[in-house]
Amino acid sequence: xxxxxxxxxxxxxxxxxxxxxxxxxxxxxxxxxxxxxxxxxxxxxxxxxxxxxxxxxxxxxxxxxxxxxxxxxxxxxxxxxxxxxxxxxxxxxxxxxxxxxxxxxxxxxxxxxxxxxxxxxxxxxxxxxxxxxxxxxxxxxxxxxxxxxxxxxxxxxxxxxxxxxxxxxxxxxxxxxxxxxxxxxxxxxxxxxxxxxxxxxxxxxxxxxxxxxxxxxxxxxxxxxxxxxxxxxxxxxxxxxxxxxxxxxxxxxxxxxxxxxxxxxxxxxxxxxxxxxxxxxxxxxxxxxxxxxxxxxxxxxxxxxxxxxxxxxxxxxxxxxxxxxxxxxxxxxxxxxxxxxxxxxxxxxxxxxxxxxxxxxxxxxxxxxxxxxxxxxxxxxxxxxxxxxxxxxxxxxxxxxxxxxxxxxxxxxxxxxxxxxxxxxxxxxxxxxxxxxxxxxxxxxxxxxxxxxxxxxxxxxxxxxxxxxxxxxxxxxxxxxxxxxxxxxxxxxxxxxxxxxxxxxxxxxxxxxxxxxxxxxxxxxxxxxxxxxxxxxx
Amino acid sequence: xxxxxxxxxxxxxxxxxxxxxxxxxxxxxxxxxxxxxxxxxxxxxxxxxxxxxxxxxxxxxxxxxxxxxxxxxxxxxxxxxxxxxxxxxxxxxxxxxxxxxxxxxxxxxxxxxxxxxxxxxxxxxxxxxxxxxxxxxxxxxxxxxxxxxxxxxxxxxxxxxxxxxxxxxxxxxxxxxxxxxxxxxxxxxxxxxxxxxxxxxxxxxxxxxxxxxxxxxxxxxxxxxxxxxxxxxxxxxxxxxxxxxxxxxxxxxxxxxxxxxxxxxxxxxxxxxxxxxxxxxxxxxxxxxxxxxxxxxxxxxxxxxxx
Numbered sequence: 001x002x003x004x005x006x007x008x009x010x011x012x013x014x015x016x017x018x019x020x021x022x023x024x025x026x027x028x029x030x031x032x033x034x035x036x037x038x039x040x041x042x043x044x045x046x047x048x049x050x051x052x053x054x055x056x057x058x059x060x061x062x063x064x065x066x067x068x069x070x071x072x073x074x075x076x077x078x079x080x081x082x083x084x085x086x087x088x089x090x091x092x093x094x095x096x097x098x099x100x101x102x103x104x105x106x107x108x109x110x111x112x113x114x115x116x117x118x119x120x121x122x123x124x125x126x127x128x129x130x131x132x133x134x135x136x137x138x139x140x141x142x143x144x145x146x147x148x149x150x151x152x153x154x155x156x157x158x159x160x161x162x163x164x165x166x167x168x169x170x171x172x173x174x175x176x177x178x179x180x181x182x183x184x185x186x187x188x189x190x191x192x193x194x195x196x197x198x199x200x201x202x203x204x205x206x207x208x209x210x211x212x213x214x215x216x217x218x219x220x221x222x223x224x225x226x227x228x229x230x231x232x233x234x235x236x237x238x239x240x241x242x243x244x245x246x247x248x249x250x251x252x253x254x255x256x257x258x259x260x261x262x263x264x265x266x267x268x269x270x271x272x273x274x275x276x277x278x279x280x281x282x283x284x285x286x287x288x289x290x291x292x293x294x295x296x297x298x299x300x301x302x303x304x305x306x307x308x309x310x311x312x313x314x315x316x317x318x319x320x321x322x323x324x325x326x327x328x329x330x331x332x333x334x335x336x337x338x339x340x341x342x343x344x345x346x347x348x349x350x351x352x353x354x355x356x357x358x359x360x361x362x363x364x365x366x367x368x369x370x371x372x373x374x375x376x377x378x379x380x381x382x383x384x385x386x387x388x389x390x391x392x393x394x395x396x397x398x399x400x401x402x403x404x405x406x407x408x409x410x411x412x413x414x415x416x417x418x419x420x421x422x423x424x425x426x427x428x429x430x431x432x433x434x435x436x437x438x439x440x441x442x443x444x445x446x447x448x449x450x451x452x453x454x455x456x457x458x459x460x461x462x463x464x465x466x467x468x469x470x471x472x473x474x475x476x477x478x479x480x481x482x483x484x485x486x487x488x489x490x491x492x493x494x495x496x497x498x499x500x501x502x503x504x505x506x507x508x509x510x511x512x513x514x515x516x517x518x519x520x521x522x523x524x525x526x527x528x529x530x531x532x533x534x535x536x537x538x
Numbered sequence: 539x540x541x542x543x544x545x546x547x548x549x550x551x552x553x554x555x556x557x558x559x560x561x562x563x564x565x566x567x568x569x570x571x572x573x574x575x576x577x578x579x580x581x582x583x584x585x586x587x588x589x590x591x592x593x594x595x596x597x598x599x600x601x602x603x604x605x606x607x608x609x610x611x612x613x614x615x616x617x618x619x620x621x622x623x624x625x626x627x628x629x630x631x632x633x634x635x636x637x638x639x640x641x642x643x644x645x646x647x648x649x650x651x652x653x654x655x656x657x658x659x660x661x662x663x664x665x666x667x668x669x670x671x672x673x674x675x676x677x678x679x680x681x682x683x684x685x686x687x688x689x690x691x692x693x694x695x696x697x698x699x700x701x702x703x704x705x706x707x708x709x710x711x712x713x714x715x716x717x718x719x720x721x722x723x724x725x726x727x728x729x730x731x732x733x734x735x736x737x738x739x740x741x742x743x744x745x746x747x748x749x750x751x752x753x754x755x756x757x758x759x760x761x762x763x764x765x766x767x768x769x770x771x772x773x774x775x776x777x778x779x780x781x782x783x784x785x786x787x788x789x790x791x792x793x794x795x796x797x798x799x800x801x802x803x804x805x806x807x808x809x810x811x812x813x814x815x816x817x818x819x820x821x822x823x824x825x826x827x828x829x830x831x832x833x834x835x836x837x838x839x840x841x842x843x844x845x
Contacts, residue, residue: 069816070714070715070717071714071816071819074713074714074716139818140818143713143714144711145711149671149672149710149711151670151671151672151688152671152672152711152712152713155670155671155821156713157818157819157820157821158818239688239689240688244689245672245687245688245689245690246687246690279579279587280587281587281588281589281590282589282590282591283591284590284591284592284593285591285592285593285596285597286591286592287592288592288597310674310683310684310685311685311687311690311692312684312685312687312690312691312692315623318619319616322612322615322616323612326608326609326611326612327608329604329608330601330604330605330608333600333604334597334600334601334604336568337596337600338597340568340571340572340575341596343572343575343576343579344575344579345579345587345588345590346579346584346587346588347579347581347584347585347586347587348575348576348579348580348581348584349581350576350580350581358572358576361568361572362565362569362572365564365565365568365569366565369557369561369564369565370561372557372561372608372611373553373554373557373558373561375611375612375615376553376557376611376612376614376615376616376618376619377615377616377618377619378549378550378553378614378615378616378617378618378619378622378681379550379553379554379557379615379618380615381550381619381622381681381682381683382550382554382678382681382683384674384683384709385674385676385683385709385710386676386709449554450678451676451678451679451705451707453676453707453708453709453717454709454711455711455716455717456716456717457716457717458717458718459717460705460720532591534587534589535589
């Protein structure tokens, strides 16, 4: 097929609805277009926050002030955290690939509430703009860290209220998307698709959606309470007003720990789709993967206390939270074993999506195993609030969720745009990214064990080498990110036309045109077989 | 790395070694297995994939084995941690104050020190008091850390095993100079300790100048030094009745730091910013410091002139 030849059907990209041009996107209720709106806005904020992260790393290349003062540094890591957590990572996979592929993978024409879906995007954008504005308006960038710990956050003279409001608004977007997905999965599965004939990415979105709906309101009300404390001087958390500072931490982590699973469950779902396709083999242990998703979502509610091991909570609460933390590690381990077994005995095509997916396993393992030293009480005391924690969660969130996102975009790109990116360049970009990532974050484990605290603008000489190597890694990583972005953007219109099923996948999205038509399916398919059946039934 | 400078270090380090060893074996093993699979079953060699989709036996196996291993990890973590909460009755108690952005150790009878000096081989209990926001006291060499939370009676204890100097750092983010909230623990022989304590001036007993008390109560010295050092805000030394170049908006002007200016600087701190300092770092203290208290501050500032 030549490069200039175009597909012949009318895809969702050309479809003319009530509105034309840009309005056809801004007022579109098509789940695919909304998915792309999320993709572009999230990619934009990701690049912004990644550059903030790079500035943090450059500041830390040597002891003493390098390119900024302490106040700027504190503002930078706060805004980096707020943007990455609330705007990029929490909505990320669900809002982009969930929106785009959930309906297609379960054989539906759209989500259950298309207009609510569009509203969620607008709420998301409102919150995102407010979060960025908080950096510039009034008293200067918020400097509390993304965790907003009271009493500091109730006394800091910076723009904390802006940032809190932004996080509050973003929470609503998350709740509404969650509700939408739950109803979609319950009501819109194609005829014949029983719960256990549903592919595993939708399953992971289902488990995630319940966390979004049940946990997000808690952080919403908590952030409002901090605002009330600042504005009305009501003493909820600030001991100077008669409040309890640990109450804030409990409420905050009751949401923010499950939020980690909002980030990682869909990531697990994405790679679970990729392993069978590139091995041409059914997923290993379908039932085990489903059960482990649900187990993570359920047990994940009861481990928030491990963020508070050193706050002075009681001996036995430390004991129980540590114990449950180890229990929640098991379902993740089960998934890793099943993914590897899925590849075993397959016919493995090591293309870009699989490269990202296997590096996801590798990085996620490092993140997970280092999490065990943080979950154990004795070692946690030493590592708590050191750069070991910073390395650990970047391995989980960036190495896990981030790499799964990159895996997903390289997997579904031909379906979304009907074009193929340059695979060679994509592989090189992967190599640079993967190298940069490890050079950036691995040294932080080591200086963390040596006692380097996190959120330090300056540090003692013995941590210099580690910080220096880490900054070099950051520069490599950012180069890798831009190579990847260039590839995806440049070949969006210039790439070879992609066939409808370039990877020989068997889930429903590969049975329709690339890019899909406005309504996805001309006729809603009837499902008779389990989801990952590679050989035709005899 | 594993210096083991306190009685608690061994338990912590044992847990470290145990968890890291198992983790290392698994990460390396699974990665090698993955690479082997990728090579052995590459498409150029294996055209037809096998079509199996699960095994209950394997699922049970890789649920039970990791479960047993993590329970051991939990156990080691617990065993290393338990003694941290069992403080001996004869431990020497030192009231430890965290404030933005310094540590202070109170040895009783008004004897205060910015450095933690302690006798070797004696159990030490630090009672952690915060005067403002959350802090966290971390002594890496001793493997101890506990947050310093306002309103909570947190504590930690340890027995230092060797003489020497060890870093103390704040590990709970507490604002602008969080990174600078660093001091040292000096472990010395018993007699040296006694001598040091004997000679420590009881500065805490001398009542503060009433103006200084107001400054302390409001945490002013976190940003304004008394000895001429440049912190976040201008120093108080030789401030009273001095000429200052200030920025009003972007306009520069020279003012006299008299009674009236000092009052304005406390109530509308962002209107006239002394050149070279940042706007927006200080809140108005209109609701917190009364005019009478300002008068006390001014009286105190006068004493800081011309030393």
